[in-house]
Amino acid sequence: MDCIEFKIETTTAAVEAISYFIADTLEGGVEICDPKDAINQDKTQTWYDFIDESLLDADMNTVFVKAYFNKGINIEEYKEKISAELEHIKEFLDVGAAQIIVSEIPEEKWANEWKKYYKTFNITDKIVIKPSWLAYDVAGDEIVIEMDPGMAFGSGTHETTSMCVQLLEKYLKKSNRVLDVGTGSGILGIVAAKLGASVLGVDIDPMSVKVAVENVAINGVADNMAVVQGDLLEVVAEKADIVISNIIADVIIVLAAQVRQVLKPGGVWIASGIIDEKKAAVLKAVEKHGWEVVEVTEKNEWVALAMRDVNA
Template sequence: MSEIRLKWSEICIHTTNEAIEPISNILHEIGASGVVIENPLDLIIDKQDVYGEIFELNPKDYPDEGVYIKAYLPLNSSIIETVEEIKLAVNNLTAYGIELGKNEVTWSEVDEEDWATAWKKYYKPIQVSEKITVTPTWENYQPTSEDEIVIELDPGMAFGTGTHPTTMLSIQALEKYVNMGDSVIDVGCGSGVLSIASARLGAKEVYAFDLDEVAVQSTKTNAEYNKVDDLIHLKQNNLLQDVHLQADIIVSNILAEIIIRFIDDAWVNLVDGGYFITSGIIQSKKEMVLNKMQEHGFKIIEINEIEDWVSIVAKKK
């Protein structure tokens, strides 16, 4: 009896750097089992500029401008309708002021073996801060020092693999500001990587919120895999709506347009002297977020950047 091989649809969206996170979220909500980002900036990053390692990347796989976002869905009779649904959801992002660039959506067939290779070749162990290395669960990675913190992730469930600049900036800030015994809130937890990092850095409790049920389940799975699920309190929730806590740190790696919607709630849920760490902010939206934070009374402590992405650390005075 011959082996049955599954067919997959590779959806490719040619768009902008700014649109990576919202489009990735759209693809996950529609059922994609994984998202691959092909960004030509990855080909030219100075090795001294970021932590981690440079892999053998083929320039032919990358666009001349913008980025390719690729997702994989099982091939079935409704694929045409699914592609149209994706196009509509992506086009709706313009209502949030997000530039979509070429905004071309295409799809093609791939078999299961090609899908697995295409998916996994993009995720390798990467050092994202001085102490923390993020590795996919299928890699047999061994720490190089006693101080190294290794976070193992299944990146196929929700956005946030540790390799994206916004995630790296968030983890670097957490490493700097999380103290032993701190209480942390993670708004928009995604894959759970920031919640897990907070717990591994010494937080006594982490409250993780996401509106997406897939993200909540992904955080649960990854927290269990990293043996910190007893420290992470998970809830499906819309930002900080109806949340009443007193945290030492609030971290959120999310769109700038979303961050400004819950700055007031962040203030209320922070202790005096607490830190508000935000990322996912494209360079052109930096001033908008800074102004809103300062209007609410936050003191800006530092601003960090990788490529076109910005992270802001603010303090409740």
């Protein structure tokens, strides 16, 4: 169904009050377009992986609240109600320009408008990540991974993911067995499978497992990648040549005492998701548990490690 959009230009201070009025009093849908969200939110979330960086150039002081209603409402009446509420809110908060632009949004545009902010990109020279709705001409020996924005972490451009892929390309040999701990969207396991490995993805979150299984099927690697739900040591029976864990520093510290139980002698443990403030603590923990750090990779505030068991 087509809908009517009221686009209100305002400030961050007034967003909550305006949104509440639209949702509670007018019973409309609300979308908040605040450019500061892009710099304040958790960068490990999936939407951040795919976002077009040009959005970060927006005026940080201007926020748009968009109100959506089914076609057929009295537009002038609703516009007057919103204008009156803005005048009321203005008595307490800075509402900014408070301009209102009304548009009719066709159903097709409504369903697909968000897609324009996502793009195909190279995570390495060889590995390409693309949303499913975009076409791409493969060049040379490129490997294309189809990965849409979703609820599970891991879609490519985030530093932790890209560093893991780079280390995988360096240490992975065809026919290797790979264990992807905290698989999320499955992206790292899918990359490993596309590079010729046999892969098991593990995650404690059932939603992540569901998404990863779907992505494995979409990318045509179901024959050499399986995904299971559960705790690492409870569900993994076969040892791997490479273990990947792109999680968070605190979990990596815990895994330092466990990973050797699922890693073959001489194997490589690739760990990322380490914010630079936690680097020293992670290094101390892995060295305490007998890991030799053979490579450290850093991008912006993130760190990735490649390690071997010195006692193997």
